[in-house]
Amino acid sequence: MLKAIVTVMLKKGIFDPQGRAVQNGLESIGFDNVKSVRVGKQIEIALDTDDKASADASVHEMCDKMLANPVVESYSFEIKES
Amino acid sequence: MLKAIVTVMLKKGIFDPQGRAVQNGLESIGFDNVKSVRVGKQIEIALDTDDKASADASVHEMCDKMLANPVVESYSFEIKES
Amino acid sequence: MTEKKAEMEEKIWRKAGLTDSEYELLTKHMGREPNTVELALYAQMWSEHCGYTHTRPLFKHFLTTGTRIVQGPGENAGIVDIDDDEVITFKLESHNHPSAIAPFQGAATGVGGIIRDILAMGAYPIASLNSLHFGHPGERGHTRWLISEVIHGIGEYGNCVGVPTVGGEVRFSDAYKGNPLVNAMCVGYMKKSEIKKAIATGVGNSLMIVGNLTGRDGMGGASFASKDLDEENDEDRGAIQVGDPFMEKLLIEACLEVFDKDYVVGVQDMGAAGILSSSVETASKAGNGVEIDVALVPKREEAMRPEEVMISESQERMLLIVKKGTEDKVNQIFHKWDLHAVVIGQVTDDGMYRVLEDGKTVGEVPVWSLMDAPTYILDAEEPAHLAETMKFKNEDVEVPADLNDTLLKLLASPDICSKTWVYRQYDHRVQMNTVVKPGSDAAIVRIKGRDKAVGITMDSNGRYCYLNPKRGAASIVAESARNQVVSGAEPIAITDGLNFGNPERPDVYYQLEQSIIGLSDACRALNTPVIGGNASLYNQTPEFGSIYPTPIIGMTGLVKSLDHVMTPEFKDAGDFIIMLGETKDELGASEYLDRIHGLVSGDVPELDLELEAKSQQYVLEIIRKGLVKSAHDVGDGGISVALAESCIQGKLGADISLDVDVRDDSLLFGETQTRFMLSVSEDNLDAVIDLAAEKGIEAAVVGRVNDNTRITVNNNNKKLIDISLDACADAFNTAFDKLMKTSN
Amino acid sequence: MKWGVLLFPGSNCADDCFHVIDKVLGQPVTYLWHKDTDLGDVDAIIIPGGFSYGDHLRPGAIAHLSPAMTSVKEFARNGGLVIGICNGFQILTESRMLPGSLLQNQGLKFLCMDQTLKVDNADTPFTSAYESGDVIVCPIAHNEGNYYAAPDTIAEMEANGQILFRYCNPDGEVSNATNPNGSVNSIAGIINKYGNVVGMMPHPERSSDKDLLLSDGKGVFVSMLKHLEAKHTES
Ligand SMILES: Nc1ncnc2c1ncn2[C@@H]1O[C@H](COP(=O)(O)OP(=O)(O)O)[C@@H](O)[C@H]1O
Numbered sequence A, B: 001m002l003k004a005i006v007t008v009m010l011k012k013g014i015f016d017p018q019g020r021a022v023q024n025g026l027e028s029i030g031f032d033n034v035k036s037v038r039v040g041k042q043i044e045i046a047l048d049t050d051d052k053a054s055a056d057a058s059v060h061e062m063c064d065k066m067l068a069n070p071v072v073e074s075y076s077f078e079i080k081e082s
Numbered sequence C: 001m002t003e004k005k006a007e008m009e010e011k012i013w014r015k016a017g018l019t020d021s022e023y024e025l026l027t028k029h030m031g032r033e034p035n036t037v038e039l040a041l042y043a044q045m046w047s048e049h050c051g052y053t054h055t056r057p058l059f060k061h062f063l064t065t066g067t068r069i070v071q072g073p074g075e076n077a078g079i080v081d082i083d084d085d086e087v088i089t090f091k092l093e094s095h096n097h098p099s100a101i102a103p104f105q106g107a108a109t110g111v112g113g114i115i116r117d118i119l120a121m122g123a124y125p126i127a128s129l130n131s132l133h134f135g136h137p138g139e140r141g142h143t144r145w146l147i148s149e150v151i152h153g154i155g156e157y158g159n160c161v162g163v164p165t166v167g168g169e170v171r172f173s174d175a176y177k178g179n180p181l182v183n184a185m186c187v188g189y190m191k192k193s194e195i196k197k198a199i200a201t202g203v204g205n206s207l208m209i210v211g212n213l214t215g216r217d218g219m220g221g222a223s224f225a226s227k228d229l230d231e232e233n234d235e236d237r238g239a240i241q242v243g244d245p246f247m248e249k250l251l252i253e254a255c256l257e258v259f260d261k262d263y264v265v266g267v268q269d270m271g272a273a274g275i276l277s278s279s280v281e282t283a284s285k286a287g288n289g290v291e292i293d294v295a296l297v298p299k300r301e302e303a304m305r306p307e308e309v310m311i312s313e314s315q316e317r318m319l320l321i322v323k324k325g326t327e328d329k330v331n332q333i334f335h336k337w338d339l340h341a342v343v344i345g346q347v348t349d350d351g352m353y354r355v356l357e358d359g360k361t362v363g364e365v366p367v368w369s370l371m372d373a374p375t376y377i378l379d380a381e382e383p384a385h386l387a388e389t390m391k392f393k394n395e396d397v398e399v400p401a402d403l404n405d406t407l408l409k410l411l412a413s414p415d416i417c418s419k420t421w422v423y424r425q426y427d428h429r430v431q432m433n434t435v436v437k438p439g440s441d442a443a444i445v446r447i448k449g450r451d452k453a454v455g456i457t458m459d460s461n462g463r464y465c466y467l468n469p470k471r472g473a474a475s476i477v478a479e480s481a482r483n484q485v486v487s488g489a490e491p492i493a494i495t496d497g498l499n500f501g502n503p504e505r506p507d508v509y510y511q512l513e514q515s516i517i518g519l520s521d522a523c524r525a526l527n528t529p530v531i532g533g534n535a536s537l538y539n540q541t542p543e544f545g546s547i548y549p550t551p552i553i554g555m556t557g558l559v560k561s562l563d564h565v566m567t568p569e570f571k572d573a574g575d576f577i578i579m580l581g582e583t584k585d586e587l588g589a590s591e592y593l594d595r596i597h598g599l600v601s602g603d604v605p606e607l608d609l610e611l612e613a614k615s616q617q618y619v620l621e622i623i624r625k626g627l628v629k630s631a632h633d634v635g636d637g638g639i640s641v642a643l644a645e646s647c648i649q650g651k652l653g654a655d656i657s658l659d660v661d662v663r664d665d666s667l668l669f670g671e672t673q674t675r676f677m678l679s680v681s682e683d684n685l686d687a688v689i690d691l692a693a694e695k696g697i698e699a700a701v702v703g704r705v706n707d708n709t710r711i712t713v714n715n716n717n718k719k720l721i722d723i724s725l726d727a728c729a730d731a732f733n734t735a736f737d738k739l740m741k742t743s744n
Numbered sequence D: 001m002k003w004g005v006l007l008f009p010g011s012n013c014a015d016d017c018f019h020v021i022d023k024v025l026g027q028p029v030t031y032l033w034h035k036d037t038d039l040g041d042v043d044a045i046i047i048p049g050g051f052s053y054g055d056h057l058r059p060g061a062i063a064h065l066s067p068a069m070t071s072v073k074e075f076a077r078n079g080g081l082v083i084g085i086c087n088g089f090q091i092l093t094e095s096r097m098l099p100g101s102l103l104q105n106q107g108l109k110f111l112c113m114d115q116t117l118k119v120d121n122a123d124t125p126f127t128s129a130y131e132s133g134d135v136i137v138c139p140i141a142h143n144e145g146n147y148y149a150a151p152d153t154i155a156e157m158e159a160n161g162q163i164l165f166r167y168c169n170p171d172g173e174v175s176n177a178t179n180p181n182g183s184v185n186s187i188a189g190i191i192n193k194y195g196n197v198v199g200m201m202p203h204p205e206r207s208s209d210k211d212l213l214l215s216d217g218k219g220v221f222v223s224m225l226k227h228l229e230a231k232h233t234e235s
């Protein structure tokens, strides 16, 4: 059993209104050293396999096909034993 | 400059419909070794400080006050140089 | 790289999207060669999207004035009078290209953009609608993804910004497979005294930018929208704008608060070509010049070049022209809403458009020349397919053996079936003015505190326009107006969205020109002037070709009293059903031919605009007199579908018998124009029939509403349809859900 | 009897609530601003629906930390009537003034429709105009209305009669089939232990104006008014 931890974030340069709202929110309650905030998704996928290489390939494919929209998002992931 | 990477997930035991939908979606396009999926948030916070200890304390406080709702969510974070 | 491409790239103006002759013209205007900033200004302002280079000459056909018209085309949105010194303003806008690439954001920012047009008029946005066209889902998971993302995007934006989405349409044809259409419409309300204009008067007055920060979003969107959708656009993809409805909501509140004061002389929203087009347009209207310092523009990104700042399409921004000396007061109000209002330049008296960076001039061209985009009258040639499709005869198809089954298939057709799946995702009740929610013929939105309301509709029929652009386009206006009158509204005016393929193709230009003529004819006959619109050309892909010619009509009407509000569902068993209008042997262009026989062929049904106007006046009159219990137009799918819809929504059965000498399928499914189906109580039957006779309208009492849960249709004593209400309801109500669930 | 409608950036239904109190109930009403801690002399507070702070992060996550909410808590501690509708309910759970939390709808879609509700407890200041068991029509419009609380919390609330409304079908039957969003026990609205703070996802204000052909929700405001008037004559 392996576990893939996929992180999907808006690409750099693409406006992240959620991040900005969180930043303003944090500032308004007194956190004054916040330079910037970006909010993305973390997707944890439990995989029924022990083969890291094939898991790697298939998670890549999942990201390209479904988990991230390459027009606006970029992704990264790591694969762990679980 | 430090960067906090905060992960907020629904607590174990709370049904995650989004995770289920992603899992179904992945299955429908042919990924048949997906055991389960959970979807959460990743929040990247750039902090205007170099003091790791104080950063740690303040990110803890951010999470408790705003970034996570302890009734349904758990959080974890790490602090990196950026 | 092909040789042709290499050649294209050597000339910088070509890369910017300008032709050799356009380049020559602009150097003549300037009296010298432009620098990169200046070239970018022309490239944007002279694109089809901003300059209407191909459509402007055709607008002369439109009727644009009338007794209720306060503002015709030329402002951010048109304005019509709804009595009592109150007006409504409305417009539609396409977001086809962005939605094809990033459907969620593309559709969302489309909603946001049109709301700002309405806000720029000084109005409070009271309703949103959308017209959507997709390829058939089912075969390609991609299409289902597009549909669900577009609808999600519209919902997220509209719901958050707090403007109810009260109606629209969703239509399907493979003509839209590669190039979906997403047109959004918004309606605003204000008092006559509150009207604002997009004008930069008063030399020395300040230009202030309000709302969002400026980033590299939608870079070149205006010229991008004026190109084909093809593989080259991969690099344009970084350009996708992200909408922030929360910001927009604050912008609405803050702007309206500022408008209440006496600080603002002009307002313009920032749409295509951002700061540039908004400021050029306001300056040109006043005959003034402007100067803008890009260094003063609050930015989200670093190291932006001057031309990037000028043409950025970052969302949720507006330009205000404010009286000198009131800047701080304006800023205070925006500050209250956690927004900024920043002076970026001023109105000048020299007629020049001057771009500065840190006080240094980096571009300077005459304002008029930017507004003076060259226009093109191109060759028109009848599309080749018409010779073939016009040959269609009804005899080419057989009457289906099982008419009950045919009716069920039509009720489940994605064009006809219930769109609850769609509008359940839209908040259609916020603001508490929605009297008739989506699912009826027209949405009815009341004016709070008054005994009146507006009817709002959006309609199109690409198939009709493909088969007969002129009559097809006229039919859409007629249908829209029919939807208004059956809802108790008197049609007032329209806004049009011209969605077409590449106008440089003679057959597409023909479609464009003929559609505009058809629209214009109908608008004259029905007295619904055109008060604004939008053009989206180049809707085609190499893989799927050109879209159907798809003019989309947004119409508003006035409901003079809430007592006049009418809906299509049958109300009570025992009521009489009345058919208005003659039924002809017309199958051409119908949904039935398309869905059942797989034929997109034939001519569109005849349309007698004089009869149409007369019939509509009659229907409105009997509704206003309180003689009618339900009213529905007969549209897609013909009499049987109209009947079934009134039954399904009223949860009642009906039994009708006609007496018409046409084929069974023409009778049941044909789309002869200018027909209505009413239900009236026994008490009012004579009054309705007598008035019809008086007005020369064909009216037949065809049957009654009942509560025995079946729908039956007879013609010439032959039973054609005998089906359970439940079966019809199931087909109609579940089709869209099924469509979105089928996996491929 | 003065009512306050608390306004956050992104509140959408504030004007609607104001309209109902002002025009339908005919009572004095004022807006309260999220940045102010002074609530003035209001006798009841409505936290309206909408998307405070764009619903970014979680609905209510940013709003509940605003200065006005500190005062609202104080107001409630002193027995004042507070009702949170839709986003207002979310803000009240985020601020822990009400137990539980509102998760995303199980169907993952925003849902706007006219919903039937069963009145579960008509013996409160917010529901006295109804009878227990009444079925009313009250529109819903939300993306995060899936009420969740830990099982022991739910058991306690059920035992205390803290459930005010449940989603049901037009015949008043409560079942999974009539639960639009996945809420535990079809919960649509709840009240706190002390009986003065209510949160509900459905919009009673949207069914309070007969011109819109819906008026079942008006009972909520009428009940509150009755309670306030009774309290007023007592003192
Ligand atoms: N995209 C949409 N958004 C909102 N409402 C929609 C949408 N599509 C269809 N509707 C609503 O569904 C109902 C039926 O639409 P349609 O079949 O196009 O009506 P008609 O043929 O009378 O013009 C209308 O009330 C319309 O407003």
Ligand SMILES: [Mg+2]
Binding pocket: C440, C441, C483, C633, C635
């Ligand atoms: Mg209709």
